[in-house]
Amino acid sequence: PSERQLGANLGLYSITYTNDPVRDREALLAYNAFRLEAEEKGFRHFLEVFDPNVEAMVAPEHLGGFINDAIVRTLGGVTRSGRPDFLKIVYHGPRAMEELVAYDPHLVVGILGGSAGTTYDAFKLLAEAKKYGGRVALFGRKINQAENQLAFIHFLRLIADGEIGPEEAVKAYHGVLQALGVTPNRSLADDMVLQTGVMSYGGTKTTSLPPAQAKPGVTSSPAVAPYSKPVTSTPVAIAAKSVSANNPVKPAQPLPSKVAVPASSQPDFSKMTSAEKVAWQRARWNRILG
Template identity: 55%
Template sequence: MFRMNAKLAKIRAGNYAKGDFIIADAKDGDMSNPIPGTGPIRDKDGKFVRFRTRAEFLEMITDLIRQDLLDIMLVSCSNLELLQEAGAFKNSPVRPAFRANDTTDIWGARPNGYGKLGPSRPFRTPSLKRISEAKLGNLGLYSITFVNDIEADLRSLEAFSEFREDAAKNGIEYFLEVFNPNVECGIAPADVGSFVNDNLARCLSGVLRADRPQFLKYPYNGAKALEELASYDPQLVVGVLGGGAGTTRDTFELLFQAEKYGARVALFGRKINLAESQLDMVRHMRAVADGEMRPLEAVRSYHAVLKEKGISPVRSLDDDSIVTEAVLKAAASA
């Protein structure tokens, strides 16, 4: 059994305990901005040299799977195909997952991408039928973005309905990612959490249990919004997405606050992919999620490991210990 499944069963049964928090690595950046999405290669001084090749990216993913601290590895279906052929997931309790759609708000192309050019539009590259036939795995990520525009949101909801039918027909389970609006939509920043919560809960209200997501991937809009959603329906397991890279303190602080205020899953992409040492970042994330370290303690420990291994940090310890993301500052741990 995949570790994710066992943990979800405990969470839904009301038996969550430290150690049951689910951590996913979102290595699906090639569905957005493929070449930078592989992450940086740095020199001995920590300066950027180049981006990883696809082969180097797949090697890094394989190392993280074999480390056996993650619960889910999310990748594109084309990379999942190669990883499965190479036996990366063989006998592993880490569950493979693939990004099942690629809406326009995640389209990235240097220098600026498409994300802010207009309301999110639904689009799906992957074929669930082909993925099912190839037996690559049966857990997909579906994302949706509400923008307070009737026509745009209707198109997104209709596409979500079509996806659920397609997933059921092909034996695919999914988790649901909901982003904050990708364009200015007349909602005050303080109200975005309520807007996302209501749209998220409403879009699932007419969905039977068999077609509901395994869990959510959801932006952290502060403790109040997270607590509201997490307590609304205990069967709806809430997970937080990582957002931007930020500092190492931001990474651990988000994980700590998410668990404290009701999230039971964290799905971090850039916060892992841009780390100086991804394996050590994941190890410290696990320690914070399991209550073995506080965020600032984990930052200091992570830097000590980098020093021991002769890896130059991108930021000094002092700079890396600062909480820079505004949504985290109000509830930052001591």
């Protein structure tokens, strides 16, 4: 009763199994103690299970199965009131995701984003995880290092809702950047490279999307094609709609190095310091609130 009651009723517990029986048992007992206390006090949590941080403890081809087995053993016999709200794990490909979801359909499986990678990397990861049973996506660096975070999140939402595919979303995202005058970190071709193994059933290969082949007698569409079905009237959707073959925009110009930018464009957050980001946000709200 004397403990404070304010704050978010949701915590993160991270655990790393290394395939070392002694250390894994200690990690499991520590989580068990936390889980019992959290259940007693009605505190909700989600569980993050990292891949082993010690080399050569688990063969790469068995990593997905090892993590699944560790999760099942960790939560075996735990009642619903003591279970985490959802999981946060590395996506190890369709097979590992299908196995975990099929074993316990009541378990809400979420994926973590990992390194920033390409735009297609993030969009395809979300689409594939959802396709094979994933229900939560927790992206940090993939969003934080995007050229335009609002547009990036907007297209993640459209993909999660099944409104657009990842390939079309990448092209539309580049269309938004072009319309806003933001120079992308990569060309469209480079941004369509897949750096993870989401297309491999075992989750081990790197692939890329081949360029589309034009059909004889058919005029090809522009390289940067917008999403033609905006679902909202947000600035992002309007910007995407404005980029078309009939209404081309001028080539994007590099952004000025200073923080203050026109209200119609966004700075390159990946090249800004924390102080510059804070200053830009403060100036933005000053413009909004007057």
